[in-house]
Amino acid sequence: MKPMDAHLPSPSAHTGSPRPFITLSGISKTFPDSSKGSDGAVEALRSISFSFPRNSFISIVGHSGCGKSTLLRIVSGLETASFGLIEIDGMSPTEFSKDRPFGFVFQDAALLPWKTTLENVRLPLDILNIETPAIRDRRAREMLELVHLNGFEDRYPAHLSGGMRQRASIARSLCYRPDVLLMDEPFGALDDFTRREMGDELLRIYAQRQATVLFVTHSLSEAVLLSDFVVVLLPRPGRVEKIIPIELERPRGSAVRSSSKFRAYVAELEALIFGEGS
Ligand SMILES: Nc1ncnc2c1ncn2[C@@H]1O[C@H](COP(=O)(O)OP(=O)(O)OP(=O)(O)O)[C@@H](O)[C@H]1O
Numbered sequence: 001m002k003p004m005d006a007h008l009p010s011p012s013a014h015t016g017s018p019r020p021f022i023t024l025s026g027i028s029k030t031f032p033d034s035s036k037g038s039d040g041a042v043e044a045l046r047s048i049s050f051s052f053p054r055n056s057f058i059s060i061v062g063h064s065g066c067g068k069s070t071l072l073r074i075v076s077g078l079e080t081a082s083f084g085l086i087e088i089d090g091m092s093p094t095e096f097s098k099d100r101p102f103g104f105v106f107q108d109a110a111l112l113p114w115k116t117t118l119e120n121v122r123l124p125l126d127i128l129n130i131e132t133p134a135i136r137d138r139r140a141r142e143m144l145e146l147v148h149l150n151g152f153e154d155r156y157p158a159h160l161s162g163g164m165r166q167r168a169s170i171a172r173s174l175c176y177r178p179d180v181l182l183m184d185e186p187f188g189a190l191d192d193f194t195r196r197e198m199g200d201e202l203l204r205i206y207a208q209r210q211a212t213v214l215f216v217t218h219s220l221s222e223a224v225l226l227s228d229f230v231v232v233l234l235p236r237p238g239r240v241e242k243i244i245p246i247e248l249e250r251p252r253g254s255a256v257r258s259s260s261k262f263r264a265y266v267a268e269l270e271a272l273i274f275g276e277g278s
């Protein structure tokens, strides 16, 4: 992974290799604000530009309301930008996702309570009618094994812990082998201990099954642990303050957290977000 490929304003400015996989050029988003009458508007994002190579793990951090979720929704094509251009593998998000659906993991695991863990994980494959039922079943079981949930296939979500539900939701998002995985505070609802465990789990899963990941988090240490690049957004309107390449060798283990380099990255992010001397 070459950090020099990060935060290029446009593909034309890109001369090195590998070539960019995901590029945002001048993305801006303004929402109408009905509380301020017909002229009101909320400028959620202003001129967001960056470019990252395939299989990068990119974290997006910043204060509440700085536009992180909006940015993810724009990348996924669920929301359209007011201005700017987005390219994923040379295509618009809508074009790209026709053949290669995005994987999504949200803060709330959003499993269907009336389906078992296995059925929940298999659901996207069933909806997309991928291969045969037997193959779908096998793939879902493989993913459950990857997230260490084998043995829990027949449990219903109500009988899983919060961390297990979140792992099931990660398995569900991975089972159709997405090239792009969008994760919006996936561990936000978990206690600190489980959250840390889940960070280690995701590190392990990412090492085994690479994808280009856009990961929104409020935990700066989680961002450093997992990422190749951390995008720091400033609020009102959301704009890029800095993109920090995380040059910690992979594979990374939980122990990396105690290294001085790791702590220096976390301190740098804290200073950027909360101000010097925080
Ligand atoms: N559909 C919408 N209509 C109007 N305003 C919106 C809409 N979605 C987001 N906004 C506004 O855009 C800004 C960015 O919101 P967004 O949800 O992207 O922030 P965020 O960084 O994800 O915040 P948090 O960390 O709290 O999840 C906020 O001011 C929000 O009120």
Ligand SMILES: [Mg+2]
Binding pocket: 068, 069, 070, 184
């Ligand atoms: Mg959000």
